Amino acid sequence: MESQQAITSAKQKIDEFKEEKKQLPQIIKAKKTQLIDADDKSNLQKEIAALELKLEHLPEEIETAESLPARLETIWQEARTQRWQGNLFYIFHLINVDRFGPVSGSSASIGFYIDSLSSLMFVMVTFVATLIHLFSIGYMAEEIPAENVADHHVHTDEGPLSRRGRYARFFMYLSLFCFSMLNLVLADNLLQVFVSWELVGICSFLLIGFYYERKSAGDAANKAFITNRIGDAGFILGLLIVWGYLGTFHFEQIFSQVRHPMKDAHGVPGRLAGRIVRADVVAESEKSRLRVNGPGDGGSYVVLFPREPVGEELSAVLSAELKNYRKRLATVTDPIEQAHIQRHIAAL
Incomplete structure (x- = not known):
C-alpha cells in the first residue's frame, strides 16, 4: 500500500x-x-x-x-x-564498518539476525533481567544513601567501613550488562558476538567485584576475568580461522557455505574453527570445570545470569543450521554423497 x-x-x-x-x-x-x-x-x-x-x-x-x-x-x-532469513524476519546490516579480507568484497558490519531461536532467547533474557532488576531494588536498598553506608564485612580500626552509596552505579553496570546480552543474542555475525561477549565479561567483572573492598569479591572478580580471557583466546583464534577460510563472520554467509559440503570441504580448519570458537562458551558454562563462583550466596546470582543463556545461545546459533542439515540428509539417496556430507558435518 x-x-x-x-x-x-x-x-x-x-x-x-x-x-x-x-x-x-x-x-x-x-x-x-x-x-x-x-x-x-x-x-x-x-x-x-x-x-x-x-x-x-x-x-x-x-x-x-x-x-x-x-x-x-x-x-x-x-x-x-526476497527470501527472509529465519522464521520471523531478517534485519539487514545497519552499519558497514570496513571492507577487507581474503575474499574480494567481503565485509564486516553490525546488524541483527532475528529468527525463532534468537526471539526465544531475547524474551528469556529480558524476562530474567526484569526479575533481577526487581530483586536488586530491594537487595541493594542499603546502597541508596549518598553518604555513610556501613559495610559490616570490612572492618577498620574505627569499626565497619563507612563509604558512599553505590546504588546508581550498580544499576548502571546491570543495565549495560543487559544491553550487551541482548545485543549478543540478536547479533548477526561472530565479530559482533565477540564484542558483545567482551562487554558481558567486563560487566561481569564489575558486578562480581562490586564490593571491591572485600577480599572475597576481589578474588572472585579476578578469577572470572582470567577465566574469560582464557576463553577469549580460543574465540579470537577461531574467528581468525573462520575469516581466513570463509572470508566472512556473518551467520547467513557461513551457513550458505556449509550447505554445500561437497564444494566447500575445509577439513581440519573447519573442525578447528567449530571447536575453538566454542571455547569461550566452555569457559563460561555452568557445567564447566572452569566455572567461577560468586563471592557468597548474595552475589552468586550475578555470575549465574550471563553463563547458561549466553553459552547455550552461542552454541545453538553455531549448530542450528547443521541440525537442520542433518534432517535434510534423509532425502539424500546416494550413499556415497551422504557419507561425504556426514563426515563434513562431523568435522564442523
Whole structure:
C-alpha cells in the first residue's frame, strides 16, 4: 500500500513538472514585457534569470522523476520476493564498518539476525533481567544513601567501613550488562558476538567485584576475568580461522557455505574453527570445570545470569543450521554423497 502511494505521488510530481514546463516560457515572456516599463528593473531581471535557470534544469528534474516510479516498483518487487532469513524476519546490516579480507568484497558490519531461536532467547533474557532488576531494588536498598553506608564485612580500626552509596552505579553496570546480552543474542555475525561477549565479561567483572573492598569479591572478580580471557583466546583464534577460510563472520554467509559440503570441504580448519570458537562458551558454562563462583550466596546470582543463556545461545546459533542439515540428509539417496556430507558435518 505504501509503495503504491509513493508511486502515485511520484507520478503526480511528474505531471506538475510537465505543466510547469509548459507555463514557464509564457511567464518569462510576460516578465520581459513588464521589464520594458518597469522602474525597478534589477529585481525583475533577477526574477527572470531565476525562471530561465529553472526552465533550463527542468528537463533533468522531469527525467529523474520519471525514473522514480520504475525504481520504486523494482525495490518493492525485490522486497516482496526476497527470501527472509529465519522464521520471523531478517534485519539487514545497519552499519558497514570496513571492507577487507581474503575474499574480494567481503565485509564486516553490525546488524541483527532475528529468527525463532534468537526471539526465544531475547524474551528469556529480558524476562530474567526484569526479575533481577526487581530483586536488586530491594537487595541493594542499603546502597541508596549518598553518604555513610556501613559495610559490616570490612572492618577498620574505627569499626565497619563507612563509604558512599553505590546504588546508581550498580544499576548502571546491570543495565549495560543487559544491553550487551541482548545485543549478543540478536547479533548477526561472530565479530559482533565477540564484542558483545567482551562487554558481558567486563560487566561481569564489575558486578562480581562490586564490593571491591572485600577480599572475597576481589578474588572472585579476578578469577572470572582470567577465566574469560582464557576463553577469549580460543574465540579470537577461531574467528581468525573462520575469516581466513570463509572470508566472512556473518551467520547467513557461513551457513550458505556449509550447505554445500561437497564444494566447500575445509577439513581440519573447519573442525578447528567449530571447536575453538566454542571455547569461550566452555569457559563460561555452568557445567564447566572452569566455572567461577560468586563471592557468597548474595552475589552468586550475578555470575549465574550471563553463563547458561549466553553459552547455550552461542552454541545453538553455531549448530542450528547443521541440525537442520542433518534432517535434510534423509532425502539424500546416494550413499556415497551422504557419507561425504556426514563426515563434513562431523568435522564442523
